[in-house]
Amino acid sequence: MDELIKRIRKFRDDRDWMKFHSPKNLAISVSLEAAELLEHFQWKDDEESAVHVQTKLDAIEDEVADVAIYLLELSDNLGIDLFKAICKKLDKNESRYPVSRARGNAAKYTDL
């Protein structure tokens, strides 16, 4: 991840774009890119999604990357170590959803 973060910082600073990249603006951009990702599945049922995913994988890959790039930059700017944050959240999720109670249960999952 460090390598990616260095490239993202350099890309931004070479263009003098830090002035646009407030936490709020980056959070908006994470959200907008997430919407572009979701748009790939608009109106589609599971079967249609599966076909779409095969024919448009390159475009979906770009949207996934866009979300990740803004998320990495936002984390970096806020001093969040994304790797550690994910580990900590997985720890929390594991204790909040014990296997014995959560197994196969969508209802529990809803408030993840």
Place this chain on the structure above:
Amino acid sequence: MDELIKRIRKFRDDRDWMKFHSPKNLAISVSLEAAELLEHFQWKDDEESAVHVQTKLDAIEDEVADVAIYLLELSDNLGIDLFKAICKKLDKNESRYPVSRARGNAAKYTDL
């Protein structure tokens, strides 16, 4: 990232939750978690955001991690190597926004 993906898979499979994790449902969840992240900055100007970020960093860290976890799982399920996808997208962005033209220019950035 491999380590994280393994933990995410195990967490899901221990709970038998794969049946809920269609690409469409995961894309919805990426989008919903992105909204929870953005909510931290609702109504706030830059100064208020800066204060909020200091007092609520743990909560923001959790939201950032939630977006990342669903994004990693979605990528994994679709056979996308997220690291490679990010590199490829950064390559594209670098050629689409040449430093000479993009420097300090918000207008160009808008259609990133």
Place this chain on the structure above:
Amino acid sequence: MDELIKRIRKFRDDRDWMKFHSPKNLAISVSLEAAELLEHFQWKDDEESAVHVQTKLDAIEDEVADVAIYLLELSDNLGIDLFKAICKKLDKNESRYPVSRARGNAAKYTDL
């Protein structure tokens, strides 16, 4: 609609909240409330949605209203007559999706 807009304006001005209600902040709020609405259907298939809709209609009603309230205020602040805007957009949609070609066709719809 005029009656609603008057109440929304009064509610805001009685609280001196106009200073927070820039078009950008209102657009963020429309988006966040839309996410809260969507959250009701997270992980659910059609059958589970139908059950949920019956048991949680009051909560869903509130989320629908929240989206509408911010949308009405944003329109009002921008000088948009929402009723006319909807009519104009329906006209456009009707000519963009002629019945003869669009009938029962999801693919056409995707780029609505």
Place this chain on the structure above:
Amino acid sequence: MDELIKRIRKFRDDRDWMKFHSPKNLAISVSLEAAELLEHFQWKDDEESAVHVQTKLDAIEDEVADVAIYLLELSDNLGIDLFKAICKKLDKNESRYPVSRARGNAAKYTDL
């Protein structure tokens, strides 16, 4: 509003699109159109937003209408009277944010 709802129903039924219009799919579409609306303000400060709003009002009007159209159809399909829902929510907001405490106070507003 009744007039608008009738046109929306007819538009949909002429094209035989009800089969795509589950509550979940309509909620996704409300959210995606809200993101397209928000995209108009991406990276922009208040001054840039004000300029953008003047030059792109037609496009913004279309996005506002798109959110409203899906919201009206979703409400109609769920048996929600949107006008009444908005009135009820405004009543709630008025008692939740009494003028005496909420006046000029962003913090209170955050949990609207």
